[in-house]
Amino acid sequence: MRISRFFMPVLRDAPSEAEIVSHRLMLRAGMIRQSSSGIYSWLPMGLKVLNNISQIVREEQDKAGAVELLMPTIQSADLWRESERYEAYGAEMLRIKDRHGREMLYGPTNEELITTLFRDGAHSYRDVPCTLYHVQWKFRDEIRPRFGVMRGREFLMKDAYSFDLTKEDAKKSFNRMFVAYLRTFERLGLTAIPMQAETGPIGGDLSYEFIILAKTGESEVFCHKDLLDLKAPENVNYDSDLEPVMAPWLEKYAATEDVHDADRFASEVPRDKQISARGIEVGQVFLFGDKYNEPMKCAVQGPDGKLTTLQSGSYGIGVSRLVGAIIEASHDEAGIIWPQSIAPFKIGLLNLKVGDKDTDAACESLYEQLQSMGQTVLYDDSKERAGGKFKTMDLIGLPWQIIAGPRSVKAGKVELKNRASGEATELGLDEVINFFVTKSTDSPSTGTGRKSTES
């Protein structure tokens, strides 16, 4: 993409409405614009990140055996009366009427809908286990939206729902999602720790929140330091027993403030390993049994011919919130530092002197070649001065910068800079191409180890 044809309104000063760093940076980098309180337009730069995150989430859901569908944003009030949540949900639910005066609502979640769909579509024990998910916009009319996209009213969320015949099987489905989450967050470049959490109004017996640590986190969390160093499992066989895979995370103390047990924390975790910090919740897994299946009569016929109410769980990932959360966890004074896996573009190509024949030619050639190799490149072909281009590129945080000015190009070289480490080297034009040939396009690493991948 050429900057001259892109839409990326960057701001030198952050609008006064923004308080926390991720919100300020998203506004400044031209990723979002507020439409009204807690509701945002996603500009091209922001949308690319949002889509990249969704893509990784989908891939890991699919690997874990979940099946994607898409449910509507607008739901009927009657559906919610059936589960008796219409009155219970309160003012957070945005209620609307259609032209016939029928009561509708903008879905804050989808348990009712999915339960109806599955109930009507599944009749035999042979239809389970089944885990369905979708990635869809939701609306919760928060009393006070804040922190930009981290606590908006309208938000994009992946939610999955599992259906099983027995509690034991439901636990297995739960485990699959748990492991899929470990992998998903790792691929997003995050250290997310599963922590015991309150089951809340959705109810149920087993619940973990996946938390990333950040000063701007909304809640107080407590955990064992070693949990920060665990690596997500690779090549998972989702048909196997996953309890051993999960064990490293479950055997060490980790809890949110709601369920925190100070005595246990003190006795189970050595003093120098005790972490108490602020955390941002980026995902949650729940096992709630027959809470919705019972009232909504979601049951199948078992092998014994008897009608059996199904056992369920639900599993959410806050996709739009993750954009803000990742920035909170990955930025510096100059701007955003995108993990490679979700960067809107992998490479920023800076032409320091547009109009200089040699520099233009070198940039055009690099741009064409890199793109034909499948690399995503944002080519700054604008007439802006060098200093401004550097500042903008650092702000938007693309993992790699290729800097081409008349001086270096005359010597047949350009500069390759790593945004995360700041490390920069002069390379020949073909050397730069080679570097990206050997580099996987969707590596989840933040890419500081350039030397090792270079050879």
Place this chain on the structure above:
RNA sequence: CGGGGCGUGGCGCAGCCUGGUAGCGCACCUGGUUUGGGACCAGGGGGUCGGAGGUUCGAAUCCUCUCGCCCCGACCA
């Protein structure tokens, strides 16, 4: 909803107290000089001062009502 604050060009702000017909920085356009970490000079475009009503010869400024937004709290992915 309780408490606090703010709405003036795209962004950041001044002007308001003490009414006199709107200003600064950045961004934008034109020309010139510059050109590797947010240059300089000159010229220019853009604002019904959130909205409605009122007071007044005259309102960004005073009064009333209203809408929006932000921060703290209760609530939440």
